[in-house]
Amino acid sequence: MKKAHPYIPNSVPEVQKAMLKEIGARDIEELYQTIPENLRFRGKLNLPKALTAEADLKRHVFGILNKNKDSEESISFLGGGSARHYVPAICDEINQRSEFLTAYAGEPFEDHGRFQSLFEYQSLMAELLDVDVVNVPTFDWSQAASTSIRMAERITKRGKALAADTIGPDRLAMIKNYCQPVMEIELVKHDQQSGLLDMEDLKGKLTNETACLYFENPSYHGVIETQGQAISDVLHEKGALSVVGADPISMGVLKPPARYGADITCGDIQPLGIHLHFGGGLGGFIATRDEERFVREYPSRLFGITRTTVEGEYGFGDVLYERTSFADREHGKEFVGTATALWGITAGVYLALMGPKGMQEVGEHIVQKARYAALKLNQIHGVKSPAFNSGHFKEFVVDFNGTGKNVQQINRRLLEKGIFGGHDLSRNFPELGQSALYCVTEMITKDNIEKLTDALSDYLR
């Protein structure tokens, strides 16, 4: 190389020479002597010209990124597994700190802060979910739900799982791949009018081989499931576990699943102070009561609090490390590795800032604002909103079948007005015909809703 690259200090030739001398090698090539010639790549990688000057790199990358139109410069009604909530400035401040951003796997002493902040994350989530055990977050909700089902399999020693057919389609695809061929997955229907779980269908499919039922509350369609306790009771009678996917930002107003019999609660922490990142802001939580037979089945890191050799000093460390594949690849539960710790720390910061009142207020805001939007949309000619006659949280299905237009056409028109319309459900839920999933958070103003209804009324007239 002509110039030393700023990221590679030891590309200075004199330094290399000195180091090679120390090693006793002629050149760097000699250090590769264990790689046989027939494996060596002797060509030149066909890559674009390097942009070593930071100014050039910045211009280039922003040149591409600026082709995007983001949700901040538009009015977005998109949800379906990732939603735009307010991110307090301190959340970004903390997760951009060099110390956290570039830490990894240090010991509990010099990385005490990493251990403590994740222990606090677990503790804050435990209060929110009304449980005693929460994991260091895994990849996303899909992974959390899949692992929860596999945990249920190990706890009950049963090989079949039921899942509500109103769970997120990405999650269902993930669950199927993660569980099969070790487990069988069967779907339980929902009531067409209310969107609630069909209890008769559940009872018909539940057997002594069922490890668990996995359902979401609110459902993918935003419907608040009101039969939580009845569902858990039916499952427990058959010795099966109740596994519930929940939206943590609903927990200030909705009853935590553990309060209606859920044995395992899971979900995504993205709503808690984390940006969308085109789907890269996800993080999965798994929560249970503090029972040894549950704790032993977690594959994730679980940080616990302890005392040290110094009186009055907190220490933190891994609980039951022997469970993990880091400790034992053959008998470890599933696998553990790099997951989403930084988002866990961030969600902890969010909950610490929001407190009990903040969580209650934001929950109430979302419930009311979503209801308001649903009612306003229902006034538009040919539109039925919400499509299910139940209570909703944050999301609801809007039925456009009576408008003579398809969702694609409608969303194209909205896009021209700077509005991202609800997610088109026709691919994943063909039985709903031309319907869209609308998401309304505390970021949506009354004014935004008026812009939406005006644009739709104008188009669907």
Add this chain to the structure above:
Amino acid sequence: MKNNIKLRKFHQAKWDEEVIFELHHPGERGVVPPEVETNVSQETGDAKAIIAETMQRETPPALPEVGQMRVLKHYLRLSQHTLGADINIDIGQGTCTMKYNPKINEAFVKSPKSSELHPLQDESTVQGALEIMHRLDLAFREISGMDYFSFQPSSGSDAIFTMASMVHKYLEVQGKADQKDEIITTIFSHPSDYAAVSVKGFKVIMLYHDPETGRPSVEALKSALSERTAALFITNPEDTGIFNAEIKEFTRLTHEAGALCCYDQANANGILGITRAKEANFDMCFFNLHKTFASPHGAGGPASGALGVKSELVDFLPVPLIDFDGNKYSLNYDLKNSIGKVRSFYGVIPAVIRAYAWVMSLGAEGLEEVAKVAVLNNNYILEKIKKIHGASAPFAEGQHRIEQVRYSWQQLFEETGITIEDIAYRMADFGFHLWSSHHPFIVPQPFTIEPTESYSKQELDEYLLALEQIVKEARENPELVKTSPHNSVTHRYDETWLDDPEKWAISWRSYQKKHPEGIK
């Protein structure tokens, strides 16, 4: 060049900081959410009217109430209690590739042009994001020789799981899934090459190393291969930094048995532009963007395992693929044999953007320089550690290593009773990490050093000086080492509180129940 290296008089920040719940003052607020407009609530009624009574939360969550500045201060203090790669000379966490994560890349991922993109936006509004994914795919095709990359897997372990899922699907399509149910891996591959493939129901056969060469022999592979073999999952170089020179024979024999060859490239940092998955005849491989490609580790994620496959396996990848017709980027869900999903949406896009920027900063020549300097630094450290009395580098005597080495303190332990844990703890007193390595625990008293390309010779010497100092202390003042750390944030802790079900406390509320007497 002058070499005035001396050990720092280090002491880490120590705030004796409370747990967040102890900062609770009723009535304080950290942040206030926007209020619902009056005419909205007038029309809808209050939230309780909308939520069925049985589903309403009865008591508010017992979260602490803390003012904004105090929350900030609390987490800033905790950050100071954490030793990130930006601050120390982070070469002691071998296999983790703790390299420099360029700050300019943070500007890209912090920009609303990436952070405020919703994954379900209309394709026309996310052309830039898709373009970066496509461009990184093209670069990785060059670097590996594979034909297509998916960024959906969320980590290296997740990429291993994804490969196992594809192997299963591939066999299922061929009607051989019941017959071919074994996967072969090696003991010095990452633990997840065993653990994650087991999740998919495969039986795993583990090849052990030849005690002399440190790597598995062709004979060992031959005796493990059978008509039941579904695939080979292997790291190369392995976690010992030893390159398996017979890898092409490994893949040839595996293919001959009708099985697939899956390459765990977690250890790619020393071989960029030097040797590729293609030349070794692998069918799939993956790169860890948070290791080799400079996306920060984030205290343990979010991460990304970029999965590359040969063209005949594209059909089995998780959906969607990113298509480019020369004009427009689009998402393609139409894959006949897709395994489905391994994550919601498309992957950890911030990691993809940073990796792209890193590759663009370096170019072909720069990537090769990264590899070469990583190898130079590693062999320099190797040479120096071999000279430390009490340390050794088991296996492959007299050979150079690739990008890291798994060393042993066994001799020092035998002579002084000082363990790797003791040394790791004492290293914290000098502001360094030294990792005791994950499974397997075959090398006694193991430690793994991976210096990457990011640290100057001066810095490497400083790290070595600390090791030499501790070895000296182990002989002259072992108590000092055994009772360390002394200059870190905390001290040795009571492990019974972490392993005893009666005592472990995985949340603050659990701590209050199980230890009402408290620590403070």
